[in-house]
Amino acid sequence: MSTNGTSPDEIEADIERQREELAATVTQLQSKLDLKARAQQRAAELRDRATTESGSPRPELIAGAVVTVAVIGLLVWRRTR
Template sequence: MSSNGTSPEQLEADLARQREDLAVTVDQLHAKLDVKARAQDKAHELKDRATTANGRPRPDLTAAAVAAVVLVAGLLVWRRRR
């Protein structure tokens, strides 16, 4: 037994746990710093939110886009006539 009351087996178990914790932390940091993978994940997330289950654009978003185009075109026509 060592002077602080821990056995060699306890020390080895503690070191093994600390190594595992460190490995998890390093993996988390690596994932956070992988900009390309994070950008791809965000792109997939946005695509999933903008499409239906069969991959077609959501009708409500399509209608909003058409309305925005009509509004901008109307404003341009109105501005040119003034």
Template sequence: MTAPQENGPADPDAIKADIEATREQLSRTVDELSQRLDVPARAKEGAARAKDTAVETYRENPPVVLGAGVGLVALVGLLVWRRRTKDRRAAARAARRAAAQLAARRKAARSTGRKSTRKARRAARRTTK
């Protein structure tokens, strides 16, 4: 038969106790790994931590937090205003460009119309003389 290993316990009760200890250690390791891999739970923890930090900062110094909030709102408002005015300026620029093109076309059509009218009058004069 096989001889007992020198590294491990030889007593069956000791072997069972060693197996149980290994199972407990493995269970703790699996629990730690599952906690590390649970992304939604970690995200919730991070959000809760950020909220707690913000609340604590507000309690320590409310005017600074209010000033930062006002500054943030002003920054967002400025960005929205610039975006809207940029769109309006682009639309106005496009409208001016289209109006200039239309005016140029009308002018070209008028001058072409005048030339053809002049030619027709000259031709009519030649035939009547």
């Protein structure tokens, strides 16, 4: 037994646990620093939210875009008059 009251097996188990925690931390840091992968993931999330199951644009988004273009067109038309 060592002088601090822990056995070699306990010390080895503690070292292994710390290695696993360090590996998990490094993996998390790598994923946070991978900007390309994060951007691709965000784009996929937005694409999924904007399309239906068949891949076509959601009707409410199309209607919103049409209304927005109409309002902007009306404002431009009124300013030029």
